[in-house]
Structure formats: structure tokens, C-alpha cells
Amino acid sequence: MVESTVTIHDVARHAGVSAATVSNYFNWPDKLSDRMKKRVATAVTDLGFVPSMPARQLRRQRSGIVGLSVVNASNPFFGGIATAVEQVAEDAGLSVVVGSSHESPVQQEKFLTLFEQLRFDGVVVAPSDDQLEPLRKRHDRGTPVVLVDHEDPDGRLSSVSLDHREGGRIAAGHLVDSGRRRLLFAAGPEGVRQVARRLEGAREAVAERDDVRLDVVRSSDLDITVGEETGRWIAALDPPERPDAVFAGNDLHAIGLVDALVKAGIRVPEDIAVVGYDDIPFARRAAVPLTTVRQPIAEMGRAAARLLLDEIAEPGRPPRDVVYPPELVVRASAP
Amino acid sequence: MVESTVTIHDVARHAGVSAATVSNYFNWPDKLSDRMKKRVATAVTDLGFVPSMPARQLRRQRSGIVGLSVVNASNPFFGGIATAVEQVAEDAGLSVVVGSSHESPVQQEKFLTLFEQLRFDGVVVAPSDDQLEPLRKRHDRGTPVVLVDHEDPDGRLSSVSLDHREGGRIAAGHLVDSGRRRLLFAAGPEGVRQVARRLEGAREAVAERDDVRLDVVRSSDLDITVGEETGRWIAALDPPERPDAVFAGNDLHAIGLVDALVKAGIRVPEDIAVVGYDDIPFARRAAVPLTTVRQPIAEMGRAAARLLLDEIAEPGRPPRDVVYPPELVVRASAP
Structure with a gap:
């Protein structure tokens, strides 16, 4: 991917404003009048300017994104969890991106490192194995982390699970x-x-x-x-x-x-x-x-998303566990 | 999410190496001996240091990640596309993160902007509507973009679709x-x-x-x-x-x-x-x-991933279209 060649200065010139105003437009939009916002927005669209999220993220701490790492999103169980997390997150104005670890702890670790590096607001993880230490460390460093479909035997991470x-x-x-x-x-x-x-x-x-x-x-x-x-x-x-x-x-x-x-x-x-x-x-x-x-499934996904939103709103709050009872549903295959 | 308080200098001190060596460890690991790599790795783990991807990305242009935006990943059609894209990408050493637009062009635009801001290597998009102009603009700015389950009537984007x-x-x-x-x-x-x-x-x-x-x-x-x-x-x-x-x-x-x-x-x-x-x-x-x-489904996903890998390897290559014929499968519900 090549770097966009349009700079913040091009946008400022095009809009007839200062570069500081363009910077404010992206980082502190409340400082700008509606008229000014519109001028900058038009210049941004005209020139196809893409603000560098990396640079912005170094200053602002929130990305508006939640990461979800599941075993396999194309299994309807995890697909249902993902849909429920998306619904709750969307209501809170957050977007969700999903990674499927396909039962590989290495792949899961890749996603979690990525989500952390990108300064995502928090992560929901359906881990496939018992190696929770990397997750606990991330949590201790300040990343909101909630487990779904898995409990933390040490009680350090919030979780939504079933017995x-x-x-x-x-x-x-x-x-x-x-x-x-x-x-x-x-x-x-x-x-x-x-x-x-x-x-x-x-x-x-x-x-x-x-x-x-x-x-x-x-x-x-x-x-x-x-x-x-x-x-x-x-x-x-x-x-x-x-x-x-x-x-x-x-x-x-x-x-x-x-x-x-x-x-x-x-x-x-x-x-x-x-x-x-x-x-x-x-x-x-x-x-x-x-x-x-x-x-x-849907209830579990929603509960996990709500625990995460609580943890984002109040970092360091004590972990909570939501445990659902399993229920046998008898149909024709085993009456 | 709080900023990690451990700096590259803390890691250097802990490992008994220079900050430049730690920087090389993350950005040009081939420059380090195996012994040196291990020393830095141990310090990184001990201190829980998280290199800031944003800062790294400003220097290096590749993230190793492909973005996939689909209508709804929990529909097995899109789930199957996602799994196939993941398989081909994984073989090429790339990870895939997935966003579900749920038929909302606004949500789709959010994901695409995010993927671009994060300097993802490329994106595969299963768009739900006809508004391809934002995708074409991204492509023209240098982001490899491939459509799946949708063709580009203007022939500007590579695509995998069915009639x-x-x-x-x-x-x-x-x-x-x-x-x-x-x-x-x-x-x-x-x-x-x-x-x-x-x-x-x-x-x-x-x-x-x-x-x-x-x-x-x-x-x-x-x-x-x-x-x-x-x-x-x-x-x-x-x-x-x-x-x-x-x-x-x-x-x-x-x-x-x-x-x-x-x-x-x-x-x-x-x-x-x-x-x-x-x-x-x-x-x-x-x-x-x-x-x-x-x-x-699986073939379409694999074809889309391969087109994207080609476009990543050779930016600006002419777009290609892969069109599959539909096939009626007759079973009991309509003999």
C-alpha cells in the first residue's frame, strides 16, 4: 500500500484554513464551527485525504473499535456470538472486527497483539486453549479483556461461560x-x-x-x-x-x-x-x-459485550463472571 | 486503554543493549544475531513491552493484515467466503480481520476507512449496494481492493462474482x-x-x-x-x-x-x-x-484472495474479473 500523497497542508490550502484547523477537525472537532467543519470536510473529500490513524492514535487513546477473537467465525455458534457482540457494540457507537484463530494459539496471539498495537478499546476472546496468561498480562497492562465461552480459573478476567x-x-x-x-x-x-x-x-x-x-x-x-x-x-x-x-x-x-x-x-x-x-x-x-x-448463544454474546463496555467505562473494575446453565433439548435424533 | 508505560529505553536497559538494537529487533530483525534476539525477546517479555504499531507503521508500509468487509459473517455464505480468504492469506503469511456491514453502507465505509487508516495490505469487500465509488477511490490511492460477490460495471476493480x-x-x-x-x-x-x-x-x-x-x-x-x-x-x-x-x-x-x-x-x-x-x-x-x-463459495473466496495477493505483489496491475456460472441443484423442496 502506498502512502497517500495528499498532506494536511494540501487540505489546509484547498480549504483556505490553517493546518492547525485541519488537525482540530480530526482530533478536536468540537473546537470548529459548523461552517468551518463543512469547509474542511469538502476539502478532505475533494482531495481524498486520509488522516493517518497511527499518528492520531499516538495522541488520542480511543479507537472506537472492539476486537473479537473467536475460534472460527464461520461456525454458527461463534457467528451468533459475533452478531450479538456487534449489536451491543453498535448501540454504544463502537465497531467490531473479528479474527478467527482456527484453534491455533499462535494465530490468536497474532490477533491480540494486533488489537493491542492498534490501541483497540478492548477485546472479547473465545480462546480455544488454557493459555490465559497472555490475556491476563494484557489486561494488567490496561486493555479491557473479556472471555466468552471460557472462564478464568484464577478469577482475574471477566468471563461469560457455560458449565x-x-x-x-x-x-x-x-x-x-x-x-x-x-x-x-x-x-x-x-x-x-x-x-x-x-x-x-x-x-x-x-x-x-x-x-x-x-x-x-x-x-x-x-x-x-x-x-x-x-x-x-x-x-x-x-x-x-x-x-x-x-x-x-x-x-x-x-x-x-x-x-x-x-x-x-x-x-x-x-x-x-x-x-x-x-x-x-x-x-x-x-x-x-x-x-x-x-x-x-445470543445472550452470551450480549453479556460479554456488556461486560466489556463496563470495563472500558471503568478501567480496573473487579472482574465478574456470568455462568449459564446448559439445557438438554430433546429431539428426534436421540428421543 | 492506557498507554504502556514501558519504553524502548527501559527494554534496552533491561537487556543491556542499545535502544537502536531494540528498534532493530522489531523492524529489521535480520540484523540481529540469534543470541541478541533472545536477549531482547526476554526483556520484552519480562517488562511487558508493547511496540507501538502506529509508530512502526509510519516507517514500514506493510502491516501483514488483510481486511475483509462482508454483509454478514454469520451467514454461512459469507462465513465460507471468509474461511477461504483466511486459508489463502494464511498460506501467504497474512492475517485476516473481518467486519460485518449488516447491509449498512455507513458501517461498510467505517470498516474501509479503518482498514485504510491502519495501512492494511489490502481489502476484500463483499459490498451490499452499488456505491462503488468510495472503493474505486481507495484503489486509485494505492490500496489493493478486490470485490467478491459483486462486479464493477466500470471495470476499474478486480472482482469475483456470479451471474x-x-x-x-x-x-x-x-x-x-x-x-x-x-x-x-x-x-x-x-x-x-x-x-x-x-x-x-x-x-x-x-x-x-x-x-x-x-x-x-x-x-x-x-x-x-x-x-x-x-x-x-x-x-x-x-x-x-x-x-x-x-x-x-x-x-x-x-x-x-x-x-x-x-x-x-x-x-x-x-x-x-x-x-x-x-x-x-x-x-x-x-x-x-x-x-x-x-x-x-470456497472457490470464490479463494479466487478473491488470490487476486488480492497478486495486486499486493504488483500494485497497479490491470483489474481482472472472475465470473462463475450459477448452477441449479434440484432436491426435494422443488423437484
Whole structure:
């Protein structure tokens, strides 16, 4: 990108005002009369002048922008979080830019460093792993930081989360209560904390049951395409080796998985019951409507944005945690 | 956000090196030995020093970041575009931040101004309206700009698009060919150019047919929830007033619409056939698998990212247009 060749002095000359007036126009507009503002604005438009935000930011501390780092914005769970954050931020006159870490702590760190360097007003982060220390350090240096879909065990960061262990417990408990005995947890990649918690909860639900087996299958991701691969893998097992129930790490994975099972002639739920997680808008509209653990997605996004606005307004305020209870929604895939 | 109180001089003192060495560490790291790099890195971490990107950017012109402005990243069409852009950019060592304009030209302009002020390496824009002049001006000032899901009638900007008029023609043509005579186009809000084109195409498809009616219903948005409202509105019409086919502005709208029709006891496709647009991943997995006009979403995103990388590498290169043909995918909702 080349530097704009129009300078503040060109604008001043064009508008017939001083360079200080043009500077005021961008930095302290209240100092200018409406007539003067209009003159400068016209010159700015005519010449296509772009004030250098970097230079301005060195003087002014607010950018009017909130950064949001999520695992994957094209997963409707995070998309819903983003939309809710955008709505609350917009009402407060702030814009939101979003980065997707795709489960890479390195990529997440890149976004956070960028947001900090650009002096964003604050950040909302849905981290994919347990490494919260870089976030806590940023917070301690004065950046408002709010976690979403993750709590801070040290209690240093405000957070909005859901008890995923309890979510895993009620999902697996429902499968056992409905007579299933060979459960498979389709877990996606290692290291995603939220999913690890769901698995812990599922293990607790079956811990006292000698007659129930709980296996785990890993995959590279938790999306629809990889869900189909997991489904095909299950369909290729010898029938006695197949699970009679699958608890999928999220709804996307469950939807792809059901798709592949049905295509392979396996009946859902008769042969294999499937439970998802999140209750994204497509869960209840899927070919086999999906039993799932509901997260109140929009509410969580709004709560995170409100916590952030509070922290921007009152830096250093004590952290607060908002914890939502998970809720099992029973549909056709696991009645 | 408070300014970091740690300066480059504090880091230099802590590391036992000169301030120039610390500066080199951030701006020309190749000048430093590995041992020296490690010394500075340790001091930076110990003190929590944050180099001011703004100051650095005034000297260096590349930020390593690409901006993406889309209509709504939580629509899986735009989510898919974003994921594809992210993949290509990541392979080139660039990060992507995303802003959702939510069909507001003012919000889109905010993002573009921000991206330009931050000296992003380039921007990919999926504009929601016809106002391309601000984008062309940015391009003329030296910002690499590529349009996606929109062409530039003046041929000044590179673009990746699909012939939406042809898409509308084949969708409506299919409904007429399968015997439908009272078509309703569920169009969403006025002013969305891509949808307006689909409507033009649909009108062309029925223009010569005196026995076919094509009505248009507007709504505030083209998402699932508003699709349900449109479906309920149709269900509340006197049966003779009801359409026998609906062409929805996009798949999200169609999925919500089918949901509401079925809930109201109207059979899809027997009573009302429904065609969507986009072929998002959920279209073929919906309760009634959706007939739709496929856009090659991932390919379009990748093509846009590649055009942008070319323009970043070779500023001022002549614009290129990649146009994809629409493809009708026939499923249960409109056989």
C-alpha cells in the first residue's frame, strides 16, 4: 500500500484554513464551527485525504473499535456470538472486527497483539486453549479483556461461560437413561478445553455404570465435513463394534455425522442415537432434528459485550463472571 | 486503554543493549544475531513491552493484515467466503480481520476507512449496494481492493462474482417448467444488489408467460428468523391467494420459510415448492432438502484472495474479473 500523497497542508490550502484547523477537525472537532467543519470536510473529500490513524492514535487513546477473537467465525455458534457482540457494540457507537484463530494459539496471539498495537478499546476472546496468561498480562497492562465461552480459573478476567462439564453429564446421562450402553464421544482435536470438559462430564455420567462403555474418537476438526468422515468411519465398523449412541463435540459435527450414517443405511436414532452440542439454528431444522445441549448463544454474546463496555467505562473494575446453565433439548435424533 | 508505560529505553536497559538494537529487533530483525534476539525477546517479555504499531507503521508500509468487509459473517455464505480468504492469506503469511456491514453502507465505509487508516495490505469487500465509488477511490490511492460477490460495471476493480441474473432465471424457469404458476419471490430488504439481480432474472424467465404470475414480498432481512415470519405470512393467506412456489432470496431465508410452512400444515413441495440460493452446507441437510442455486463459495473466496495477493505483489496491475456460472441443484423442496 502506498502512502497517500495528499498532506494536511494540501487540505489546509484547498480549504483556505490553517493546518492547525485541519488537525482540530480530526482530533478536536468540537473546537470548529459548523461552517468551518463543512469547509474542511469538502476539502478532505475533494482531495481524498486520509488522516493517518497511527499518528492520531499516538495522541488520542480511543479507537472506537472492539476486537473479537473467536475460534472460527464461520461456525454458527461463534457467528451468533459475533452478531450479538456487534449489536451491543453498535448501540454504544463502537465497531467490531473479528479474527478467527482456527484453534491455533499462535494465530490468536497474532490477533491480540494486533488489537493491542492498534490501541483497540478492548477485546472479547473465545480462546480455544488454557493459555490465559497472555490475556491476563494484557489486561494488567490496561486493555479491557473479556472471555466468552471460557472462564478464568484464577478469577482475574471477566468471563461469560457455560458449565460444559454439566452439559456433558446431562447429554451422556440422557443417552444412558434412554437405554444406550455403547457410547462414543466424537471429540475433534485434542486440546480444545470446552470439549475436554464435555468429555469429563460424560465420563462422570457413566462412571458408576459397569454396563456402559464410553469410547472416544478424535478427528482433525469439529465441522460438518469432518463429521461426515467420522460418520463413515463408524459405518465401516463391524456392526457389533458400532456404538449405539454418539455424543458429538458440537452440532456441526453431529449434523455431518448423521448425514453420513443415514447415507450408509444406518437408522438414526433406531440404530445409533446422536446428541450434539450448542443448539445452533440448524440443529432443530436438520433432516433428523438434533437432540442437543443448548447454549444461549445470543445472550452470551450480549453479556460479554456488556461486560466489556463496563470495563472500558471503568478501567480496573473487579472482574465478574456470568455462568449459564446448559439445557438438554430433546429431539428426534436421540428421543 | 492506557498507554504502556514501558519504553524502548527501559527494554534496552533491561537487556543491556542499545535502544537502536531494540528498534532493530522489531523492524529489521535480520540484523540481529540469534543470541541478541533472545536477549531482547526476554526483556520484552519480562517488562511487558508493547511496540507501538502506529509508530512502526509510519516507517514500514506493510502491516501483514488483510481486511475483509462482508454483509454478514454469520451467514454461512459469507462465513465460507471468509474461511477461504483466511486459508489463502494464511498460506501467504497474512492475517485476516473481518467486519460485518449488516447491509449498512455507513458501517461498510467505517470498516474501509479503518482498514485504510491502519495501512492494511489490502481489502476484500463483499459490498451490499452499488456505491462503488468510495472503493474505486481507495484503489486509485494505492490500496489493493478486490470485490467478491459483486462486479464493477466500470471495470476499474478486480472482482469475483456470479451471474445472479442468470441464477434467478434458472431458478424461476425450473419452477415454471415443473408446472408452478403463482410464483412468489421472497426478496428481503430493498437495495441489496445481488438479490435485485436474481429478481430481474426471475422476471425475465416468466416475461413471455401470460399464465404465470410473479409477486414479490419484502422483509427486513434474509435470515432464518425473518424467513419464518415470511412463511407464517404466507400460511395466513387465504389458500386461493397463496403462491404455489416460493423463490427465496437466499438459503437461510428458505430454510426458515419451509420450517414455518410445514409447521402450519402446508406441504413442501406438494402445496408450495421452495427454491433457495447459495447452497450453503445446511441446504442439502435441511428437514426438506433444499433445491437451490449453487454458488461455489470456497472457490470464490479463494479466487478473491488470490487476486488480492497478486495486486499486493504488483500494485497497479490491470483489474481482472472472475465470473462463475450459477448452477441449479434440484432436491426435494422443488423437484
